[in-house]
Structure formats: C-alpha cells, structure tokens
Amino acid sequence: MNVRDMLLHGAISLTPSEERIVQVLLTDYPAAGLGTATSLAKRAGVSDPTVVRLAMKLGFEGFPALQRRLLADVEARLHSPLLMMEAKRPDMGTDSEQGAAIAYMHSVASNLNKALTSTPLASYQRAARLVMDTKGKVVLLGGRYSRFIAGMLAAYLLQFRPDIMHIDALSAQKTDVLVDLGKRDLLIVFDYRRYQLDVVAFAQLAAARRVRILLFTDPWLSPISEFSELTLTCPIEVNSPYDTMASSVAQIEAVIAQILASMEKPTRERIEELEEIRLQASASLDNAHLLEDEKPALASMTSK
C-alpha cells in the first residue's frame, strides 16, 4: 500500500496539526515529503516533532522510513508506462481556436480528479461534524465569486439545522453580526485566491472573538488558514484566466453527503422523503412531457 492511500483511506484518527501535514503532503505528493522533516513541518505550519509523530502513527519507524517509502512510490510512478506517454504528449491543438469550451471542460475534469486525490476522507468527516455539532449559529461568508458557493451551502444546511445565516454582500454594517458571535458559533468562510481583504478581516475579527472557523480555500491557502480550525483545500486552476469553481461546488456537496451519511437513520429518511415529495410534486407539474418522451436521458438540446 502506498503512502497516498494510507493518508486518504487510512483508519487512523488524525489530530488537527497532523491533518494539516497530510493536506500539504497530498497537495504536493510526494515531493513535499522528500525534503527534510523540518521543511515539511514549516510548510504545514506545525513543528517538526509533529511530523515525526505522524510518521510513527502511520506505522513507520521514523520520518526517514516514511521517506524511503515515498521514494519507492516516486520510482514506481516515474517508471510507469503513462509517464512515457506523457513525455511525447503533443499538447493538443484543441485549445486555441474553436473548441475552447470543450477544452475547458476537459481541464475541469482533470481538476476534479486532482481534488479527488488531495482531500482525505477525514477532512470531510471533520467538516461534517463541525457543522452539525455546533451549538450556536452557523454564519457563511464568501468572496466576489465564492459567495455563491456559500449561498448554496447555506441553502442546503437550512434543511438540516436552524441558525444558518448567509452574509451575502459584506458591507460595513454586516460587521455588526460579530457582536452576537462567540465560541459556540461557527463561521464557514470561502476564500479562494485573490483573497479578499474584507473577507480576511472579517474572519480575523471573528477569530478574535473565539468563533470557530471552517475555511474552504485553494492549495495556496488564504491567510485565514492561520486561525481556522479546519481548512479544506481544493484545486482551482484551469486553462483560463479565471479559476474554476466546479470542484469547490463538488466539495461542499460532498460535505453535505457526509453530513447526510452520518445522521441517524430516522432523520435522514425524513429528509430524503421530503426531497422525494418535492420531486413528485414537480413531476406532476409537467406530466405532459414525461408522457411524450420515454427515454429522456439523452434528450439534450432543442431549439427553434
């Protein structure tokens, strides 16, 4: 079993600091682990003994042992047939001209795959628990674009628990919200690169008030990560001047899925039923269609 799988599916419970290390390691796997233990520690913002402890927790004799295993992985991967193909990759002409949209979709797909391999299950579990165990309010906040993601998550969460509050546009007055927040509350903040000053400032103020913080950001990490309780990262770079948010959306949906899974059966069933009913209600709305088309699965585009 290679180290990546150990980190992703490992049955070991990780402490917050250890989780940060794992995150760094997975984001830049395995290179991040091939330097010294101290360099890895610094990158993860923890101390070197913590790195060593993690190595031992994983069953290695010490950090060098883990490193040797990583090296074996590198070797294996660099000799894989895929890499040979990679060497002579033509780079596709799809891009430049006409097929921009298709090229873009491909690029998003590979981005999503990266997301898949760089966030361990434990992070989702923690996020789910963090949200559901919070006794006080849950406040959501996002940046210029990411505020829409915050909104989505808020819309979902509303169905699971009370006291959800989405701060859409961050005006000066909105800072007043902070007055009512304390250590029993949770701030979920989305801050992807070109980290917004006002968002960071808000989070900082919240942190000062001991509000717990769940941060969604990119692998470069928003400054907020320094005082967040849990940070979930997600790759965002695609072949476009803009970053993609598709993976981020998938990520919050995954958190929702995790919450759903960790609920007691009765609760979950109630919600599923609720959703079922809504679906049927809407279906009856346009029965007409359903009667005409037996297999709508591939009907895609019509026009006039």
Add this chain to the structure above:
Amino acid sequence: MNVRDMLLHGAISLTPSEERIVQVLLTDYPAAGLGTATSLAKRAGVSDPTVVRLAMKLGFEGFPALQRRLLADVEARLHSPLLMMEAKRPDMGTDSEQGAAIAYMHSVASNLNKALTSTPLASYQRAARLVMDTKGKVVLLGGRYSRFIAGMLAAYLLQFRPDIMHIDALSAQKTDVLVDLGKRDLLIVFDYRRYQLDVVAFAQLAAARRVRILLFTDPWLSPISEFSELTLTCPIEVNSPYDTMASSVAQIEAVIAQILASMEKPTRERIEELEEIRLQASASLDNAHLLEDEKPALASMTSK
C-alpha cells in the same frame, strides 16, 4: 535547465568514477539522487566524497543543492495532469458507510465526464454568440439552488458587457422587470428538476413578450425548453438525494471560456490582463511566505 540535461549535454569532463555515478543517476532518474549521497555512491560503487565532488563540479554548492534541483524536476513531472488521473484509481468499497464524501466525489467526477460527452461544441458556441450578440439587456434567473449559478454567471458576464441583471429572489414585484423587456433582450434561465412554478411562469411571460431565452436544464428538460431559443442540458444525478450542481457550474464556466475565445484579441487580452493584475495584487499580500522557501510553486502556508 534540469539536471538531466546538464548530465547529458554538459560540457564538463568526467572522471571514470564520476561517469559511473552519472550513469546510475540517468538510469533511474531522478529517484537515484533523492536519497543520501552515500546511498547513491554505494549504488555506483564509489565513495561518497566522489559524489560530493561531482555535485560541485556541476556547479552546485554541495550535494543537498543538487538534490533540491532534482526535487524540482520530480515535482514538475509528477504534476502533469495525466499522472493525476492515474493516481486516482477508485478501488475500495468506500461507499455506504463512512466514505460518503469520497464516494460522492467519484460520482460527481463520472457525472462531469458524462457532461463532457453529451454537449456538442456547437451548443457552447451558440450560447456564447447569443449572449454577446444581444443588443438589449441580459436578465438571469434561477431556481431555489440554481439561482446561485445564475449569480455566478452574472458576475462573470458583468465583465464582458453592460446591461446584465440578475434576478435573485423571484418576488411578485420582480415580474415588473418584464415590462421593459422585448425581443432585443435575452433571458438566461436555470431550471433543473423540480422545475419551479414561479420560474417557469416568469419564463413563459417573457416568451410571450418575445424575449429570447437561453435555458440551462437537466436531461429531462424543464417545460421552459418549449419556448426557449437554445437549451443546454447537463446531467445532475449522483448517489445522493440531492442533485449535483458541479457540472452545471463547469458548464457555465465553459460558456465563459468560449466567449473569451471568440473575442477579438485586444478585448480578450485586456480582460486577461485585468485578471492578472488582480492575481498579482493578491499575491503580494503574502509575499512573506514565498521568500522563505526556495520553491514557491507550492510553498503555501507557514505560520507562527
């Protein structure tokens, strides 16, 4: 210049022992050089000082310096998209119990792949043209969840053309907007299943006023498709009581990419520059971090 090229095309004359080292290094590049100097020496059947001398001969300050350079190579090679795909491999029966989030992500990934193959390029091109050729206003509207996607698209479009208007919550008063709309205008509407009555109604009224309609919906088609000018579909079903919106997000981003691609160069460059500048501005925000590590590409977070 990477180390391999230095070894291959380097203009340095090598002693026999050094040549053996180079050979080993090239045979198993770069893994052979990532351990200790002594281990490499042993593999080449020479002594460690010889390895050190070689490193210096190549212009490095010492063996660790050479090693750092090798690491950079690894990173570059391992981060190619192709290898990411290979690394993912689902395996595992993660599903049912604990791994809900991971299972969900996989499911989204396959959903996205489906999206990739089910919308022809032509649709994106038409959508792009429709948006950019509209002389009048562009109004965006979505349902309970999809209104966030509408918001995102609106946020992007605002940068490309004037007269963008996002109707967030659909109140009775908002219908008044219709008064000002006519056949020179465009309504972009998102309506995924459990098609919302009010959204459908609004679209219907718009259609009656000859407003052109661009519809984003699922393969089962919202009733709006009957009077829309162009319909883009996108699979949404995943293993969860809810539907995913990740692919929909990817889709609108793809439309943006297409718009960007079909712009005249000057316009596009202006926008790309704008984005560049924003990015740099935010980068300088945490320069402090980047200075510490030699390889900032992934250097990400330090603290305390």
Add this chain to the structure above:
DNA sequence: ACATTGCTGAAGAGAATATTACAAAAGTTC
C-alpha cells in the same frame, strides 16, 4: 626506474537532521 599529476577512498570534523523529554496550552468532561 623515478617523479609528477590526478583520482580515489578512509577517517574524522562539523553541520544538519531526527528524535526524545518535558512543559505549556488547548480541549474535554463532569
């Protein structure tokens, strides 16, 4: 045959790194 030059490895000094021990801080539980 001898001297010169350059290559190489052994050994050890010095530096960097990993690890342990301990104490402070944070979180948890009653």
Add this chain to the structure above:
DNA sequence: GAACTTTTGTAATATTCTCTTCAGCAATGT
C-alpha cells in the same frame, strides 16, 4: 468552572549525513 486528557511546541540530545583532509594508488611522462 475545576480536574483530567490530549495535543502541541520548545529545548536538549542523539543520530545521521555531508564535506574536508590526507594518504595511497594508478597512470603518464621523463
């Protein structure tokens, strides 16, 4: 809110690694 457990970082220690010095060795030229 106090006692407990857990987690984390600091500082000291132990280990490992790099690199320098030097002496032996081989090749080449005189």
